[in-house]
Amino acid sequence: MKVVYKVWIDQNGKAFGDGPYDLLKRVEKTKSLHQAALQMGMSYSKAWRLIRTIEERLGFAILERKVGGSSGGGSQLTPGARNLMKDYKQFRNDIKKAIEKIYQRHFDS
Amino acid sequence: MKVVYKVWIDQNGKAFGDGPYDLLKRVEKTKSLHQAALQMGMSYSKAWRLIRTIEERLGFAILERKVGGSSGGGSQLTPGARNLMKDYKQFRNDIKKAIEKIYQRHFDS
Numbered sequence: 557m558k559v560v561y562k563v564w565i566d567q568n569g570k571a572f573g574d575g576p577y578d579l580l581k582r583v584e585k586t587k588s589l590h591q592a593a594l595q596m597g598m599s600y601s602k603a604w605r606l607i608r609t610i611e612e613r614l615g616f617a618i619l620e621r622k623v624g625g626s627s628g629g630g631s632q633l634t635p636g637a638r639n640l641m642k643d644y645k646q647f648r649n650d651i652k653k654a655i656e657k658i659y660q661r662h663f664d665s
Numbered sequence: 666m667k668v669v670y671k672v673w674i675d676q677n678g679k680a681f682g683d684g685p686y687d688l689l690k691r692v693e694k695t696k697s698l699h700q701a702a703l704q705m706g707m708s709y710s711k712a713w714r715l716i717r718t719i720e721e722r723l724g725f726a727i728l729e730r731k732v733g734g735s736s737g738g739g740s741q742l743t744p745g746a747r748n749l750m751k752d753y754k755q756f757r758n759d760i761k762k763a764i765e766k767i768y769q770r771h772f773d774s
Contacts, residue, residue: 557680557723563670563764565772571666614666647771654763655672662756663674 559659563651565644571613577644579603580618580637587630589619614640668768672760674753680722686753688712689727689746696739698728723749 564573582592593603611618618637622630633641673682691701702712716728727746731739742750 557674557676559672560675560679561670561672561760563668565666566669567666570669643771647767650767650770651670651764654767655760658756658759658763661759662752 557663559655559663561651561655563648567613567615569609569613572610572640572644574648576606576610577641577648579606580633580641583619583631584633584641587622587632589631666772668764668772670760670764672757676722676724678718678722681719681749681753683757685715685719686750686757688715689742689750692728692740693742693750696731696741698740 562573565571579592579596579598582595583589586592586595589603589607590600593600596603598606607619616636617634618640619631620634622632671682674680688701688705688707691704692698695701695704698712698716699709702709705712707715720727725745726743727749728740729743731741
């Protein structure tokens with residue numbers, strides 16, 4: 557027996573959660589929304605719509621497009637997105653620890 | 666902005682969560698799985714399958730059928746089900762408090 561949960565931030569609908577966190581983490585590493593989407597088995601258009609939805613719901617930009625340059629452009633996270641990622645990661649870790657502890661207190665003793 | 670979550674107990678699949686808790690609470694009040702299902706807009710056969718799935722996954726009986734008598738029979742919770750309900754309610758309350766607190770710590774300050 558174990559506890560299972562899903563948690564996300566809502567602002568007029570799902571605004572941010574584990575899936576978006578994972579996608580943005582991959583954008584940070586690859587500097588490319590194309591690559592990040594590919595790694596997650598997601599179409600580029602779906603990834604792009606997801607980014608737009610998050611930006612609309614949270615009310616700030618999360619991706620900057622870099623045009624041209626030696627690498628031929630790409631995407632990078634805005635400072636707002638970096639802050640969000642940092643906060644979300646800590647939030648998610650705290651949630652995980654708290655839920656496991658509460659589960660053990662009531663069901664696993 | 667707010668935090669949203671779903672949490673459940675898993676044992677080879679979903680074994681117990683808010684929906685089953687609600688259904689059993691109504692069985693406790695109405696002494697009838699028929700009535701409980703009706704109140705939740707659920708077919709009797711679906712409610713019955715849900716009960717069987719919970720019993721199989723948790724490994725103990727949760728409903729006793731009372732046959733006959735002046736009320737014409739009905740269903741009531743087993744002692745195991747009552748314990749489960751009590752533990753689950755406390756678990757759920759603790760989870761709610763912890764998640765709200767963690768959310769406020771990271772996002773609402």
